[in-house]
Amino acid sequence: MANIRDVAKAAGVSVTTVSRVLNNQPYVKEEKEAAVKKAIKETGYIPNINAVNLKKGKTNLIGVVLPFLDQPYFSNLVQGISQAASVHQYKLVLYQTGYHEHQEKEALEMLKLKQIDSLIICSRKISLDIVESYQQYGNIVLFEDGEQTSLSYTFIDHYACFIKALEYLYEHGHREIGFSINRLEGTNSRQREQAYRDFLKLKGLPYNEKYIFKKCLNIEDGERILKEMGTFQKRPTAILATGDQVAAGIITSSSKYQLKIPEDLAVIGFDDQPIARAMSITTVDIPLYSIGQLLFEQAVSEKVSHKEVSAELIERSTV
Known part of the structure; x- marks a missing residue:
């Protein structure tokens, strides 16, 4: 494989001149630039990126x-991140971690080794202390309420969102309200659970741990919720599904369990995904695409910033 010296020899110029041409630097005569480009083509030289x-x-x-x-x-x-990145001539390196801490740590190590310029963490299991210890190597941006962290972050007030949705159900006559969630240890999930506990206490309603359905992500999990509810002596009359996919699963499986939506069971989803619009699901709209764009802007900015994005309750036909 040809190297830069081979190119310089073939073009009859110095290695410095070849380097200047490769890096689009000025002060190279047109004839020398043309000779270098011709030599690159003839030698098949590929720069070491x-x-x-x-x-x-x-x-x-x-x-x-x-x-x-x-x-x-x-x-x-x-x-959203990808669209903003393409406008600014950046490319993305995706780390799909499955919430495994060692894989999240590998992404942080990539930042340390200068293999990436910045890191956006959409959701994590690794401790914030460990994440913060890497900020000296480049920008790290979180999609969560970072509270007192020195990192940049964009967040949704999940506590306020949950309270708003619970109030909506309460105003529609519901007193036995359950909710689904993926994992309770996440920052956003803890806010939602705390909102749920505080709301029940405020309204003088009993807390029933069975009404919290964990590890729910997909349409199939919606049916699992209904199956579990079938074993209860007293089931919830409303479900706040933290994800439109789960809400859709509940609705599509409801007839199998002799339930009418919303007469027997009211359902609120989260995120306002296309499936929520197609199925007319009442949901909390979280503008994820726009949030992705904000996260990218923070990742390439030289300033630390904290941004809150509002969410909106979309009233449709499932409550």
Whole structure:
């Protein structure tokens, strides 16, 4: 394989001149530039992109950490990030971690090794202390309420969103309200659970742990919720499904369990995904595409920033 010296020899110029042409630097005579480009073509020379990036101190690569790529919630985020990245001539490196800490750590190590310029963490399991210890190596942006962190972040007030949805159900006469969630240990999930507990206490309603349905992500999980409810002596009259896919699963399976929506069971989803619009599901609209664009802007900015994005309750036919 030809190297830069081979190109210089074939073009009859110095290695420095070849380097200047490769890096689009000025002060190279037209005839010499033409000779270098001809020599590159004839020798089949391919620049070592790692060496080029090392010299520039920039890769134009942005890392994105997310647990799953096949979930509309995260894929919509990535679409927003990707669109903004393409406008600014950046490419994305996706780290699908499945909430495994060692894989999240690998992404942080990529930042440390200068293999990416910045890192966007859409959701994480690794501790915030560990994440913060890597900020000296490049921008790290979180999609969560970072509270007192020195990192940039964009967030939705999930506590307020949950309270708003619960109030809506309460106003429609519901007193036995359940909710579904994927994992309770996440920052956003903890806010939602705390909102649920606080709401029940405020309204003088009993807390029933069975009404919290965990590990729910997909349409199939919606049917699992109904199956579990069938074993209860007293079932919820409303479900706040933290994801439109789960809400859709509940609705499509309801007839199998002799339930009418919303007469027997009211359902509210989250995110306002296309399936929610197609099925007329009442939902909380979280503008994930726009949030993805914001996250990218923070990732390439030299300033630390904290941005809150509002969410809206969309009233449709399932409550």
